[in-house]
Amino acid sequence: DTALTLGRVQEEQEDLGIAALPTELPRQFCVHTIAVTPLVFIAPLDRGEFHVAEPPDWSGIPMILSESGLGRERVDRWFKEQHIKPRIYAQVAGNEAIVSMVSLGFGVGLVPKLVVDNSPLAHTIRVLEVDHDMESFNIGVCVLRRKLSNPLIKAFWDLVVGSPHRK
Template sequence: MDFRTLKQFLTLADTLHFGRASEVCHISPPTLSRAIKSLEESLGVMLFERDNRQVSLTREGKRFQSYVREALSQWEAINHALISDSQELKGELSVYCSVTASYSFLYDILHNFRQQYPLVEIKLHTGDPDQAIGHVLSGAEDIAIAAHPDKLPANLAFRKIAVSPLVFIAPKTGFDIPASDEEWSQTPMILSEQGIARKRVNKWFVRKEIKPRIYAQVAGNEAIVSMVSLGFGIGVVPKIVLDNSPLASRIHILKVSDSLKAYDVGICAQEKKLKNPVLRALWEQINISGE
């Protein structure tokens, strides 16, 4: 057994879903399945009951889950202590953000840190911004660039670095602001599958008493911009996404009444992980630069 396999087991034990767990672990479902099978063979017990519909922990799996949490916690504690005792800061730091966030913020966040701590290995993963906080809470990532949720989890630290309006966008030609509620109901909408933007636009439609016509639900704001630029409908994205998009010239922003609440963009990490000297050094540097 190694710590990577233990983290994979813990992710699956928390999600009870091979697809979601493999995505968090950045591996394919078959690779995760083989890792779990190998772990079960080395232990000589079944850790999961699985069929075509669901995954659940066995009694032995629940006991092993408690052990793994404690083992990983102790390993992080001793690892942090050893790093603190060394004269030069070194270690590994995993960062998650969207492609847009990597363009907009990552250089400013990591440039000085990288120069000051060249022995720290940075691992960057990009993906759907709506999954950023989940990756941090699950322990799959140390830190993420994310939008501040309406309700921040109690064990999550968040530092605001920017504000971005949330805007309605349409193709340059062919779509104007719907003149009435009836026209809004007939207008094809391209929206995020989930996340903060989807929740806020849903509330907007409820306030307007409009039943929207959902043309497409997609993962990732960049995909919304692409579909809007092709003329498929009206979308909702953070303005910062549009500002960094190569398709911005094919889009225009609709100035609707009762605008959506803006995004607070920032970095987030688990409170307990801020004891890690590597993560703390980055966090404190961002605090200084953000003042």
């Protein structure tokens, strides 16, 4: 969870973190984007008991959503802009939990594509072709500026910043 990661870095429980970056961060953070990934709606592979038409009838589909976080904020805003009141089946902690519940046929979820691409359950779900304007996630390494005075952290940071940006 982005908020937890950033909070742990801010409270100095961790030296650095990797997280989906919110639009605005406190000035005390240095961040470097290492990946950009769109948000995608996922559904279980058709197994008869649960079918999602394209385009989906959102008001009738059970949704598996994050309890909180950047993805939840974006999907809530999108549903509101579309004048859709989603039927929320479950609210879970973590994108992997969303993928698991979707793969079991409990509903449709929204996750970063990077999660789908790296999931061992990718063969059990499908990405829905949904035209939405939700902003992609910038995934980045974050550190408190003052922590860059530590030679070990600075050396790691220099490696991260010097590496080519992957899309």
